Amino acid sequence: MVTRRDLLTYTSFSMALAALGFTPEVFAAQRLKLGSESPFSYDALVQRAKESAAKPYHAPAQVAESALANINYDVYRKIIYNPDYALFNTGVSRFPVTFFSVNSLHRTPVKMSVVENNHTREIIQSIDYFTFPDNAHGVSPDLKGNVFSGFRILENQQLLKKHSEKDWVSFIGASYFRAVGEQGQFGLSARGIAINTVLGDTQEEFPEFTHFWFETPQEDSNQLVVYALLDGPSICGAYRFVLQRTKGVVMDVDCSLFLRQDVGRLGIAPQTSMFWFSKMAKGSASDWRPEVHDSDGLAMWTGKGEHIWRPLNNPLQVRVSAFNDNNPRGFGLLQKDRDFKSYLGSVGYERRPDLWIEPKGEWGEGAVQLVEIPTDDEIYDNIVAMWVPKQEAKAGSEHQFSYRLHWLADEPYPSTLARCGSTRLGRGGNPGAYPDPDARKFIVEYRGEVLDVLPADAKPEAVIWASRGTIEGVKVEKAPGGQGNWRAVFDLHVEGKEPVELRLFLKEGDKTLSETWMYQYLPFRSSPRPLQGI
Known part of the structure; x- marks a missing residue:
């Protein structure tokens, strides 16, 4: 069971910079520091992943728990990343980037680099880039070196200074990431990969994005290009994300995956959501609201052109459903019910985004697999949807996939039928x-x-x-x-x-x-x- 408290809650800071009374003049004039320059290309990153997969896996070092003792949840949610140290906070970029600090649930530092003119420079990380609330009682002197656990992309330069929590994309925790839809609300999440999700007695594996590269954007560009290296005991992969802010968010993804070990269930373009109950599937007195869910069904557009709608269940035991297909045209977890009266709460379930996966090229034979896990609370992400290729995922094999993620209020290619x-x-x-x-x-x-x-x-x-x-x-x-x-x-x-x-x-x-x-x-x-x- 994966909880959104474990992987996602820390991505939303509730205290804005202005509320703390800080102004840009308060911060030091020093800007983000960068390391030495070296060549960079996506092809080289793919080759690096391939070579790494041929070597034994070494888990990245984590920050000692003792160094994070003063950064509990209450403190973490009030930490502010100093705007003066934001990436792309000057010049022509529409989308400045800020970073999350390591914490008790995200103890693995992630490297960050900047790419320009086919060359890259690594960001020199420092805990001094963050402003802590008064009740943090100081920061451990052991908290040195790389201290970034993820990143967020803000809407514009104005929000960077006034509402630094108003991001439209965030990456934090293993290979998890999410985006707002066209109604400006976060909801379900995507992952870079899913490995052995609820596969009998096999332990599920959560590979991590260990290094991100941010391509310097062109003037007034509505997109940001981010590269990533993914690593885990069974897999190593290279990713290229083209992130676009449209009426919602569109992400073009290219990935090259190399397996170190056999994988029983290789989940491509996985998405993770929450379905607790609906008006007609509600335990006695379990909650006062009529419905609680981020998504209410799985939509599929098959290779033969059939549009399918599968309502979600909250079962009493784990259920895995497989919908066999050949060259699927798309699938995704949707929130069809947009009526506030169906939820009545204050967390915006009626505004949660749909996430539609649009494959590029031919994916061949396989199945859209739906995993439904019992849950008794809305804090748990208990729904997973993913593409599982028919081809066996054997050690030494290579897999390339390209697809587009649409974070919208409805699927982008709805059926013309009822x-x-x-x-x-x-x-x-x-x-x-x-x-x-x-x-x-x-x-x-x-x-x-x-x-x-x-x-x-x-x-x-x-x-x-x-x-x-x-x-x-x-x-x-x-x-x-x-x-x-x-x-x-x-x-x-x-x-x-x-x-x-x-x-x-x-x-x-x-x-x-x-x-x-x-x-x-x-x-x-x-x-x-x-x-x-x-």
Whole structure:
């Protein structure tokens, strides 16, 4: 189980520079120091990763716990990186870069360098680049040398001076990173790689970005290019990120991966999110809010052109679902419900970004794999989605992937067919009649122009498949309320506790009307938690 407290919470400082009363004049005039110059290219970085993978792995040195004794959570959240030491804080750059300090949860220092004209210079790190609150009681004299644990990219030079916590991209913790969507809210995270995620008794591995290189941007450029070296016991890799600030955030990623050891589950373009409960999948008195989740479903666009929507579950035991494909066109974890009334909290779940992965080139055969882990709190990231190639990940093998990450409010290439909306689940049978204890009623909503223009006498048909059990009482109708929604209704009769895979789409004659709804029904949830859905 990976907690967002462990890997992500420290990326948001709650105290702005202005609130502390500092002005630029307070800080020393000295700027960020750089080391000696050496040649740099992405090709050379790839070669470096390849050569490193052929050698035994040596874990990077960590800062001693004793040196971080005074930097607890309350202190860390108030630490300010001095704007005068920000990277690209002068000149024509739109996006200044500041850095996170090491702390009790991120004890591994990360090297940082600047690239210009195919040459690089490493940043000389110092704890003196940070301003500590009064209750820090001084900094340990042992806290020397490299002290950066990650970085954040700010929106502009003005925010650097006034609101230094207003970043649009941050990298911190192993190979984790995240970005705001077009609604200006952080949410789910991405990773450079996933190694053996919930694979039987095999321990999951978390390779780390050990060194970043920042390419000096061109005048008024809306993008920033960042290179990274990833290293871990089983893998070494080179990455190139082109980070663009659009209405949301777009990231182009190229990576070359070299394996030191066999990997049972190699997760490409992994994303990590949180799904605790929805209105219809809520434990008794577990929380006062109607829903708590960063994402409510997995969307996929297959190589054959089918659009699929799979609502998420919070299962009672770890579940891994594989959706086989060949040359996928895209996939991602989405937050479809954008209504504040669905959440009612103050943390902006209705504004959490979608993250869509768009493969570049042909990825071949494999599967989009969805991992759902039980959780009883919103602090845990319990959902993982990733591409797992069919090709075995053997020691000595090489893998190259290119893809684009879209951090938006909706998937960038939505289906022209009717799209899935809410999923409801309740007791089977007819309203007012005695319920059938072995049946569950499903209501799946659809909405789209293709349904709006149907003639008055049209009779859409629901095409339903279940891996086991019996389907009865199927009907398709316009939902009441005048919202333009249609809904498919059916009962599933099933015995036993094994999961049931369901598949549904709408058609009229030979014409497909909707994207495909897929769901994993968990019968053992029928008691003591009788209702579930999204």
